[in-house]
Amino acid sequence: MEVRGMPLHTSRLAIDNGTPVRRRPWPVWPQPADGAFDALARVLRSGRWTISGPYRGVESAERRFARRFAEYHHIAHCVPASSGTASLMLALEACDVGAGDEVILPALTWVASASTVVGVNAVPVFADIDPDTLCLDSDAVEAAITPATKAIVVVHLYAAVADLSRLRKVADRHGIALIEDCAQAHGAEFDGRKVGTFGAVGTFSMQQSKVLTSGEGGAAITADPVLARRMEHLRADGRCYPDKVPLPGGMELVETGELMGSNRCMSEFHAAVLGEQLGELDRLNGQRRRNAELLDSLLVGLGYRPQSSAPGTTSRTYYTYAAELPDTQLPGADIVKVTDALTAELGFPVTPAYSPLNANPLYNPASRNRFALGPQHEKLIDPTRFVLPVSDRLTRRLVTFHHAALLGDESDVRDIAAAFAKVLQHRATLAS
Known part of the structure; x- marks a missing residue:
């Protein structure tokens, strides 16, 4: 045979x-990309291993990666984070999802998609999948919407892109935020656009197994400057980048008092590696x-x-x-x-x-x-x-x-x- x-x-x-x-x-x-070893060595010698460390007169690896990742997606804003889970939590809270709100997500996905929703005190509502793509079925989403529904999280699972045209229409028709979980889809495209750019926010994981990785890490991208600013605060204990570059030795995060956050920042080591891996x-x-x-x-x-x-x-x-x-x-x-x-x-x-x-x-x-x-x-x-x-x-x-x-x-x-x-x-x- x-x-x-x-x-x-x-x-x-x-x-x-x-x-x-x-x-x-x-x-x-x-x-590892060819430049990854040198990039790590530069961080080791820099005197700055995280964005909450003192500014040393040069742009941080985190800001360089954020700019390159946003440019790769042809979108205005990228907020790096410590993990894909952290990125999804930033997206949910930036979209004002919280206590008692319902979030529709696919029944077939990695567990963090659901545990993150519970982690912001919201209610995960599982919708069934399309048998061909294994991604969220838009008809099942429509049937699951209630007055308490605040967001839809669509996961581009394994090697497929979900039907963004239909899901976008459902979200718009009901005035619900669409969040794209692209943890398994770095670089995929729908209708000639990169995934992660169709929803209010697109989230990514850079955990070791992912096609773009630094061991651990994540990122959230958005075209909305208000959501981007909220996510900056949420991931850095309520601080964000200043309008002006600080003096060397000063802090590059300012305390605005706008929004309480938590520490979900990406280290300079992870950002340096990602900047090199992105080229591959x-x-x-x-x-x-x-x-x-x-x-x-x-x-x-x-x-x-x-x-x-x-x-x-x-x-x-x-x-x-x-x-x-x-x-x-x-x-x-x-x-x-x-x-x-x-x-x-x-x-x-x-x-x-x-x-x-x-x-x-x-x-x-x-x-x-x-x-x-x-x-x-x-x-x-x-x-x-x-x-x-x-x-x-x-x-x-x-x-x-x-x-x-x-x-x-x-x-x-x-x-x-x-x-x-x-x-x-x-x-x-x-x-x-």
Whole structure:
């Protein structure tokens, strides 16, 4: 048997002591840009390791990165932060989301999307997903809107862009803030524009696994100067940048008394690394995209169903590659057995999709006393109150893997496809 000229492996599955498809190592992530080491050394010698340190007569790495990231998105403002979670919290509070407000978000996403909403004393409302893109379904959003709805958080999940045209229309029709969570979509485009520029605020994570990373870090972008100023205060204990450059040795944050904040600032080390990594983003995104498109064609030929992006997407990025198992050949497969088998064949982690938030063990507000704000609030934030049939069905049928595996060449892609083909050959042993 062959798949487009690629020999299939007929030995036992590696998980059953057979010979694996792949023994060679895979690309490692993160990959530091050429200038990252020198950038870190400059910060070490600068006498300023954070924006709350004294001004030394030169522009901070944080301000340089913020300007470059805003320019990359063709938008006016960028506020760096300590994490993607912090960035989303800044966005929510800048949009005046708070106690008792409802925030609609997708049922299938990383847990921080929901825990951050609870963290500002608001109520997460889970809406189901589109079965093709795995992103927020606009009809489900429309059905979930109530007089208490204050914002919609759309997550561009894995390797897809959500349907921003339809979601933007829903938000505008109801006068609700649209916030884009782009933690997994740095550089993706919809209708020729970068994601993160369609909502009131776009938020990003730069955690180690992300396609743009400094280990930890985040950023929020906006075209609105009022929201930008609010986010500056919120992330720096109520302080913001001054109108004039201070004298060397002085503070570059001023105490305005406008808005109480918390410390969610990005360090100079993280900002320096991001400034260098940003120059590599488009090249690496292009490499992943080309390999993913080849893999799509190979897996479709086997009956798998790769995740698609919404109509109107003009450029995809691949944080996670996701594909649905063939219904005809693996109708009753145990998803964990399948992912364990693929992992053994390939030598890198292949995992099921995130668990839906109504059944995700990482999302459990009742486990923390800070959210015990009374019986009515506790009932509203109980995730088990939501019924999410599309998310529940698909998360038992999806396999995913990290984008590092897409940073190789065509032979690497064909190894991945060969492992997926081999699993199909041994499907009888993987039935639940």
